[in-house]
Amino acid sequence: MEISKTKRVVWDETGQDYAMFVKELGNLRTRVDGDWTREEAFDVHMEIGRVLYEYQLFxxxxxxxxIACELQPVDVRPHFRAGNCLYALGKHSEAKGEFTLALEAAKNGSNQWDYLLPQIHVNLGIALEAEGEYKAAVKALEEDIFLKANYVDAHCDMASALHAIGDDEKAVQVFQQALDLKPSHVDVLYNMGGLYMEMGRYQRASEMYTRVLSVSPNHWRVQLNEAVALLGAGETKEAKRALKEALKITNWVELHDTVSHLKQL
Structure with a gap:
């Protein structure tokens, strides 16, 4: 979704500072609409939106x-960006609508939007999955992979959607395709480990978590998951070792809950 993890402004939306910020922003938009041509105003509103998005002011x-959508309704970019904002705000159904509009605009326009099509498809798939429309999500992500066969994130999202509709074996295949593209992709390895856990294939799950730890050795949650996987595989001694490693990293409440769960197994 291209959400920045480094820049964020936290506002108290009930406070005076936020109200003043919104007022000044409104004044700026009004000046843009009054002083610039339609094409220039579109560019300025897009730039304002990009800056606000970067600071997670969704x-x-x-x-x-x-506003940019109203100025240039057939331009793909504002619909795509609006969809990203809506998704970040938890409005998944509305996000799906904007991504669909972006997709239609891209297909009806020239090939200038080809570079953006894969990202539109994957974001549409993510929005559909969030809405519980898993089969539609799989279809959107299949189209995305067709357009960009080496798109690792699309494979990862498609595998998750396949798991959601119960097609675990196909999900494993798609995860494996993602690993073939990028063997050290942490999200793929972690999610594949989780899938193997749910399938009861604990040894394979443990192998995935071991590979994650080779990349991110201080990931305490992976240590815990590996302990559970090893216990499921009957490797009690190794499970205890993994738990000890997790204890070195964190003493959070979640660790206590997991240990309590392990004692009940």
Whole structure:
């Protein structure tokens, strides 16, 4: 979704500072609409939206992208950006609508939008999955992989959607395709480990978690999952070792809950 993890402004939306910020932002938008041509105003609103989005001010970024949509309804970019904002705000159904509009605009336009098509498809798939429309999500992600066969994240998301509809064997195949593209992809390895756990294939799950730890050795949750997987595989001694490693990293409440769960197995 391209959400920035490094820049964020946290506002108290009931406070005076936030109200003043929104007011000044509104004044800026009004000046843009009054002083610039339609094409220039579109570019400025898009730029304002991008800056706001980068700082994770999704609600205000959405306003800018919606204005841009009105100025250039057949342009793919504002619909795509608006969809990202809506998804970040938890409005998955509305996000799905914007991604669909972006997709339609891209297909009806020239090939200038070809570079954006794979990302539109994958974000649409993610939104569909969030709405519980797993079969539609699989279809969108299949189209994405067709457009960009080496798109690892699309494979990962498609595998998750396949698991959601109960097609675990196909999900394993798609995860494996992702690993063939990027063997050290942590999200793929972690999610594949989780899938193997749910399938009762504990030894394979343990292998996935071991590979994650080779890349991120201080990932305490992976240590815990590996302990559970090893216990399921009958490797009690190794399970205890993994738990001890997790204890070195964290003493969080979640660790206590997991240990309590292990004692009941």
């Amino acid at each position: 609600k205000e970024a959405l306003v800018s992208f919606k």
